[in-house]
Amino acid sequence: MSRSLLSVDDLGAAGIQSIMRLSDSFAEVSSRSIPRVPALRGKTIAALFYEDSTRTRLSFEAAAKRLSADVMSFAVKSSSMSKGESLRDTVQTLGAMGADAFVVRHASAGAARLVSRWTDAAVVNAGDGWHEHPTQALADCYTLHRRFGGAAFTMAGLHAVIVGDVKHSRVARSNVKAFTALGARVTLVGPATLMPPCLDGWPVSVEVDLDRVLPDADIVYLLRLQSERTDESLLPSQREYTARWGLTRRRAALLPGRATVMHPGPMNRGVEIDPEVADREFCVVGDQVRNGVPVRMAVLFWLLGSGLPTGESSGQVLAVDGGDAHQPDSIGASDEEVR
Amino acid sequence: MSTEAESAPPVMGGVFAARAQVLGPDDVSRALTRIAHEIVERNKGTAGLVLVGLQTGGVPLAESLSSLLTSIGGQAVPVGRMDISFYRDDLGLRPVAPEEATFIPADLTGRVVILVDDVICTGRTVRAALGALADYGRARAVQLAVMVDRGHRELPIKADYVGKNLPTRRDEHVEVSAGGVAIGELV
Amino acid sequence: MKGMVVRGATVVDSSGVRRADVAIDDREIVAVESSIDAAGGRRVVDASGCLVLPGLVDLHAHLRDPGNPECETVESASRAAARGGYTAVVAMPNTDPPIDSVEVVRYVQERATRAMTEVAVAGTITAGRKGERLAPMGEMFEAGVRLFTDDGAGVQDALLMRRAMEYAGGLGAIIAEHCEEARLAYRGHMHEGRWSSFLGIPGIPAEAEEVMAARDIALSRLTGCRLHLLHISTTGTLDLVRKAFKAGLPVTGEVAPHHLSLSDAEVASYDPQFKVNPPLRPAEDVRSLVNALVSGEVVVATDHAPHPADSKELPFDQAPPGMLGLETALGVVWTVLTSGSGLSTGLDDMPVLSFEEAAAVVVEAMSVVPARIAGLEGAQGGTVRAGSAANLCVFDPAATWVVDRNRLASLSANTPYDGRKLTGRVRHTIFRGEPVVVDGEPLR
Numbered sequence A: 001m002s003r004s005l006l007s008v009d010d011l012g013a014a015g016i017q018s019i020m021r022l023s024d025s026f027a028e029v030s031s032r033s034i035p036r037v038p039a040l041r042g043k044t045i046a047a048l049f050y051e052d053s054t055r056t057r058l059s060f061e062a063a064a065k066r067l068s069a070d071v072m073s074f075a076v077k078s079s080s081m082s083k084g085e086s087l088r089d090t091v092q093t094l095g096a097m098g099a100d101a102f103v104v105r106h107a108s109a110g111a112a113r114l115v116s117r118w119t120d121a122a123v124v125n126a127g128d129g130w131h132e133h134p135t136q137a138l139a140d141c142y143t144l145h146r147r148f149g150g151a152a153f154t155m156a157g158l159h160a161v162i163v164g165d166v167k168h169s170r171v172a173r174s175n176v177k178a179f180t181a182l183g184a185r186v187t188l189v190g191p192a193t194l195m196p197p198c199l200d201g202w203p204v205s206v207e208v209d210l211d212r213v214l215p216d217a218d219i220v221y222l223l224r225l226q227s228e229r230t231d232e233s234l235l236p237s238q239r240e241y242t243a244r245w246g247l248t249r250r251r252a253a254l255l256p257g258r259a260t261v262m263h264p265g266p267m268n269r270g271v272e273i274d275p276e277v278a279d280r281e282f283c284v285v286g287d288q289v290r291n292g293v294p295v296r297m298a299v300l301f302w303l304l305g306s307g308l309p310t311g312e313s314s315g316q317v318l319a320v321d322g323g324d325a326h327q328p329d330s331i332g333a334s335d336e337e338v339r
Numbered sequence B: 001m002s003t004e005a006e007s008a009p010p011v012m013g014g015v016f017a018a019r020a021q022v023l024g025p026d027d028v029s030r031a032l033t034r035i036a037h038e039i040v041e042r043n044k045g046t047a048g049l050v051l052v053g054l055q056t057g058g059v060p061l062a063e064s065l066s067s068l069l070t071s072i073g074g075q076a077v078p079v080g081r082m083d084i085s086f087y088r089d090d091l092g093l094r095p096v097a098p099e100e101a102t103f104i105p106a107d108l109t110g111r112v113v114i115l116v117d118d119v120i121c122t123g124r125t126v127r128a129a130l131g132a133l134a135d136y137g138r139a140r141a142v143q144l145a146v147m148v149d150r151g152h153r154e155l156p157i158k159a160d161y162v163g164k165n166l167p168t169r170r171d172e173h174v175e176v177s178a179g180g181v182a183i184g185e186l187v
Numbered sequence C: 001m002k003g004m005v006v007r008g009a010t011v012v013d014s015s016g017v018r019r020a021d022v023a024i025d026d027r028e029i030v031a032v033e034s035s036i037d038a039a040g041g042r043r044v045v046d047a048s049g050c051l052v053l054p055g056l057v058d059l060h061a062h063l064r065d066p067g068n069p070e071c072e073t074v075e076s077a078s079r080a081a082a083r084g085g086y087t088a089v090v091a092m093p094n095t096d097p098p099i100d101s102v103e104v105v106r107y108v109q110e111r112a113t114r115a116m117t118e119v120a121v122a123g124t125i126t127a128g129r130k131g132e133r134l135a136p137m138g139e140m141f142e143a144g145v146r147l148f149t150d151d152g153a154g155v156q157d158a159l160l161m162r163r164a165m166e167y168a169g170g171l172g173a174i175i176a177e178h179c180e181e182a183r184l185a186y187r188g189h190m191h192e193g194r195w196s197s198f199l200g201i202p203g204i205p206a207e208a209e210e211v212m213a214a215r216d217i218a219l220s221r222l223t224g225c226r227l228h229l230l231h232i233s234t235t236g237t238l239d240l241v242r243k244a245f246k247a248g249l250p251v252t253g254e255v256a257p258h259h260l261s262l263s264d265a266e267v268a269s270y271d272p273q274f275k276v277n278p279p280l281r282p283a284e285d286v287r288s289l290v291n292a293l294v295s296g297e298v299v300v301a302t303d304h305a306p307h308p309a310d311s312k313e314l315p316f317d318q319a320p321p322g323m324l325g326l327e328t329a330l331g332v333v334w335t336v337l338t339s340g341s342g343l344s345t346g347l348d349d350m351p352v353l354s355f356e357e358a359a360a361v362v363v364e365a366m367s368v369v370p371a372r373i374a375g376l377e378g379a380q381g382g383t384v385r386a387g388s389a390a391n392l393c394v395f396d397p398a399a400t401w402v403v404d405r406n407r408l409a410s411l412s413a414n415t416p417y418d419g420r421k422l423t424g425r426v427r428h429t430i431f432r433g434e435p436v437v438v439d440g441e442p443l444r
Helices: A012-030 A054-066 A087-096 A111-118 A134-148 A170-181 A210-216 A238-245 A285-304 B025-043 B058-073 B124-134 C074-083 C102-112 C137-142 C158-171 C194-199 C206-223 C235-246 C257-261 C264-269 C283-294 C309-313 C329-339 C355-374
Strands: A044-049 A070-075 A101-106 A122-128 A159-163 A185-189 A204-207 A219-222 A260-262 B016-023 B049-054 B079-082 B112-120 B141-149 B161-165 B173-177 B180-186 C004-007 C010-013 C016-019 C021-025 C028-033 C043-046 C051-054 C056-061 C086-091 C118-121 C147-149 C174-177 C226-229 C251-255 C392-402 C421-431 C434-438
Touching (some): A012 A134, A012 A170, A012 A285, A044 A054, A054 A101, A054 A134, A070 A087, A087 A101, A087 A111, A087 C309, A101 A111, A101 A285, A111 A122, A122 A134, A159 A170, A159 A210, A170 A185, A185 A210, A204 A210, B016 B025, B016 B173, B025 B141, B025 B161, B025 B180, B049 B058, B049 B124, B058 B079, B058 B112, B058 B141, B112 B124, B112 B173, B124 B141, B141 B173, C004 C421, C010 C355, C016 C355, C051 C355, C056 C074, C056 C329, C056 C355, C074 C086, C074 C102, C074 C421, C074 C434, C086 C355, C086 C421, C102 C118, C102 C137, C137 C158, C158 C206, C174 C206, C194 C264, C206 C226, C251 C283, C251 C355, C257 C283, C283 C329, C329 C355, C329 C421, C355 C392
Parallel strands (some): A044 A101, A159 A185, A159 A219, B049 B079, B049 B112, B112 B141, B141 B161, C004 C043, C010 C051, C086 C118, C147 C174, C174 C226
Antiparallel strands (some): B016 B180, B173 B180, C004 C021, C010 C016, C021 C028, C051 C392, C392 C421, C421 C434
């Protein structure tokens, strides 16, 4: 069975770092006038997007093409996938057509893992429900590496503050794992209705008052607030959210000079962040998008071309104490007790 | 999701065990000086030259050649490094990882590029390097300098400048360093 | 019929444990003695090393008939039940159409005449199981229905539930509730807690069950109606049931084998085979439920819920909840009670019972008390003595076996135990004096 990137846990710190190192090489490739290498010539990558995400899909397609791979791209609305063909049938059909890797985006947590059970091809999780979005986290880590510099690809000593709708955010789950794996301290800030119901075992602290943590923040990661959250009575109103957890001009002034502001996009200007603050130099949203391509090139190359070992199998980051008789395989292949 | 086998470290060639020293440090230095003079002679000076060392063994040799050429010609000869991992034709057959990102110091269009590597054997690395070079512009000419030519060519590629021709068996391994050239086996 | 002798076993029932052979003629046990020879040409059924128990009674099986014959039928479910040692099952009414009228009751009863176990039909509380107005409970009661439930969903309207309990109480029927406050459980797919937070799967809090259990216990006090709580899954619900016992209320509760053996950590695989409603709970709840079973506070009911294979190949949140239960229930319960470890809880302070203690728990919780709740006493769940109905489960407590989803009698294969090793296996099942399962294989 081929290897896959389903979760940041599949990489661990060492794996994240080797992806970062590869990303440096692919950033160089991307900067050329002909940003293409023949590394994955003859490989076929199937992009299965069961959820609208043009940005992520284009980023993966650009990455695949710059590696000279062939791309089969399926958006749910334009194919038989919307006509009731099951996920399994689609995967097996594309497998029979020679797909070497599947890039899977799906509204259901665990969908990419299911796909990996049905195929020998490599599987990349491009976002599964509220669960994970590992390549976004890798792009974010790489963006921070480029900004903070250093050869070691570590975040030791940095304090990352993740603000907003953690509960429904695959980006937050992946970034908590990635940031803490690289040594950062992570604080989650937001209303209790938007926090996961149980944070036992998460290596994070939780704070309700954003003003209190900003002076000590190296990274402020703003999560997107979906408008339906107010319909579900998770929030009284967007206005109240912005007043309490938006990065307003007043709050931006609380940040230390070294701070970096991130957002997985697309930003709701005026909701999560003041429109003017969003355009300041410390807001690296453009870099996050730009770095997505070399990072995804690195992931595809790592899975299909490099022959490199996968990351430390002891890459569990979030500790969930579920007993050890049946070790959950979603948090790494190690037999070690997870604490 | 990694299985046991996939997590195991890949075989990267093993550890080099030297059996015989073929060239000493002075021999290497003399060979480099000779190659530098051959380059100047053949190109009628150093103008328009760019040296590109192939990762990893060619990089220090290219840097030495660059300083030799600079002192002979009187003007700086730019030196870059190239990683050809993404251009190899044996991807997937063995572990391939770039050591460091490629750095090309100038637009190559119209220049004479001298590729520098420590050892040439099958010629496949050089073929990959020629493919990679094309992505940086259309060089006027590409020449090849190597410290050791082992023979065993599998492609129609020939070095322009050679430190030493060293007949070897396929299973032998040649190691080039500042300390000289040694022949031995990977164990 | 010549009759038979079940030889070499240890008989366990409410009256205790003894070595005895059991002679059966026609539909009745005619003798239970330390040694009965095969005189009179009786067929000999070898049961050496086995326990002879009164046939098991399942209060909670989804037979999918009418409506989903590709999934299960009365016949296939009864075959699975017989293989699991059951001689009676209660057919839950959330079929298609639901069992909310005498016509559908009669349909299932007619189908049941060819079954390998007794089938008691449950009816819905509300018409169409829609939770809006009462189903004709009186007519269905006259057709033989003794248990009413909207299982699959709880009755959300408290006033309607009060009326249902008043009405059913007057009939002498029992109301069985699927405790789930729909708004609290809204869009949830697994237990809400550490694992759901970690896995990014929307959760169902324990309180969604407990809120409704508390309401219905209060309504039982108000109406005096007998109340049976289906598939109790949380420590909090058990606490409510104990309080109800103390107050002398007519309340009973059941626990499913999967809630006694599997924790929510299983969902980490994202395998929909572990999706069930109520969801698998944390190991601490599993331990509470096992302790409640050991102390006789709850009975075991399978919540046997067949689903077609393709529906369990969907992403977790799209797959239907439910697991097979009939064929594995006794093996699972026996393994849990005697191994101490459960199957997946990882806790080291689970109770460990001797064979005799475990057998006593099984007799009470899987046969005697369920028969009483279902209104089947007399025919089912009796003591193994001359004059009793010959419904027996012959069980080898030491046999180990590995569950193979492809070798089940059910038409579906959605067992969460595929590949798991269980201790204790049903060897023979005798239903109304006839061996319907011999050496683990159904005879029809």
